[in-house]
Amino acid sequence: MLEVENLKKSYHGQTILQGLEFTVAAGEMMGVIGPNGSGKTTLVRLLSNETEPDEGEVYLDGRLISQWSGRQRALRLAVLPQEGLPAVPFTVEEVIATGRHPHQGWWPWSGRMDQKVVERVMKQTGLLSKRDRRIDRLSGGERQLVALAKAMVQEPNVLILDEPTTYLDIAHQVAVLDQIQQWRNQEELAVLVVLHDLNLASQYCDRLLLIKEGVQVAEGTPTEVLTAERIHDVYGIIPQIIRHPVTQLPQVLLCPSEHGTSLESVSLSYGILR
Numbered sequence: 237m238l239e240v241e242n243l244k245k246s247y248h249g250q251t252i253l254q255g256l257e258f259t260v261a262a263g264e265m266m267g268v269i270g271p272n273g274s275g276k277t278t279l280v281r282l283l284s285n286e287t288e289p290d291e292g293e294v295y296l297d298g299r300l301i302s303q304w305s306g307r308q309r310a311l312r313l314a315v316l317p318q319e320g321l322p323a324v325p326f327t328v329e330e331v332i333a334t335g336r337h338p339h340q341g342w343w344p345w346s347g348r349m350d351q352k353v354v355e356r357v358m359k360q361t362g363l364l365s366k367r368d369r370r371i372d373r374l375s376g377g378e379r380q381l382v383a384l385a386k387a388m389v390q391e392p393n394v395l396i397l398d399e400p401t402t403y404l405d406i407a408h409q410v411a412v413l414d415q416i417q418q419w420r421n422q423e424e425l426a427v428l429v430v431l432h433d434l435n436l437a438s439q440y441c442d443r444l445l446l447i448k449e450g451v452q453v454a455e456g457t458p459t460e461v462l463t464a465e466r467i468h469d470v471y472g473i474i475p476q477i478i479r480h481p482v483t484q485l486p487q488v489l490l491c492p493s494e495h496g497t498s499l500e501s502v503s504l505s506y507g508i509l510r
């Protein structure tokens with residue numbers, strides 16, 4: 237569904253990503269993890285054709301992503317961007333319905349079909365009771381759910397999510413990722429999700445892609461990728477890795493560092509201040 241070959245991207249002569257190679261198959265959920273500034277959002281922009289790579293290719297459904305028309309691409313690929321939705325004075329339902337634009341006008345009965353999809357997705361995302369609320373008056377978490385619903389009414393084959401749980405409490409984090417997993421299973425959706433929470437990434441993703449300073453340092457199952465050594469190498473902290481008692485998947489435990497960790501030293505080790 238999504239195929240990436242030797243991707244490279246620079247901004248102002250500085251290499252941000254290089255040598256990325258991976259695929260996400262139909263029905264698969266791939267998690268992208270890595271420190272702040274490591275290039276995850278840049279990867280999302282490349283995968284959604286928002287920006288062009290300097291080298292390498294992105295294929296969507298077997299064809300170069302740049303070769304699909306905007307509408308044809310939107311029928312296959314939906315993106316939940318990191319910045320979420322702008323605070324516009326439109327209602328929840330109106331904003332979600334804009335996700336149907338790529339489908340509109342195909343069939344004489346498309347209006348009815350569009351409404352059915354919007355109703356279904358509002359129900360699945362718990363937004364039916366908020367359908368008439370203006371989105372500029374919603375909380376950050378509520379707005380994130382609207383952004384997810386807008387992406388899902390596109391009925392894509394590929395769903396890309398850039399930190400979809402940032403503003404959500406723990407119950408909503410689990411509910412959103414459960415819902416995404418359900419869509420993935422029922423609709424054979426290929427999902428690529430950027431997550432900072434390594435424990436959620438471990439629980440929900442089939443495979444993880446770990447990026448450090450723009451380079452893919454590991455790719456594999458959560459058990460293969462989430463080792464204490466690798467987390468130390470990439471994030472500079474020393475975690476305890478335990479097995480989840482129910483799923484047996486790796487879980488990362490953190491504790492305050494003995495000597496204190498300065499923000500400056502973290503930023504320098506990531507190259508943010510370079």
Ligand SMILES: Nc1ncnc2c1ncn2[C@@H]1O[C@H](COP(=O)(O)OP(=O)(O)OP(=O)(O)O)[C@@H](O)[C@H]1O
Pocket residue numbers: 247248252270271272273274275276277278279508
């Ligand atoms: N348009 C741009 N022009 C110049 N530099 C950019 C641009 N966009 C991103 N960068 C730089 O590229 C690097 C990677 O940024 P990116 O947003 O992809 O990281 P990220 O892994 O998503 O970070 P975070 O976890 O903090 O969201 C950063 O150093 C950032 O400052």
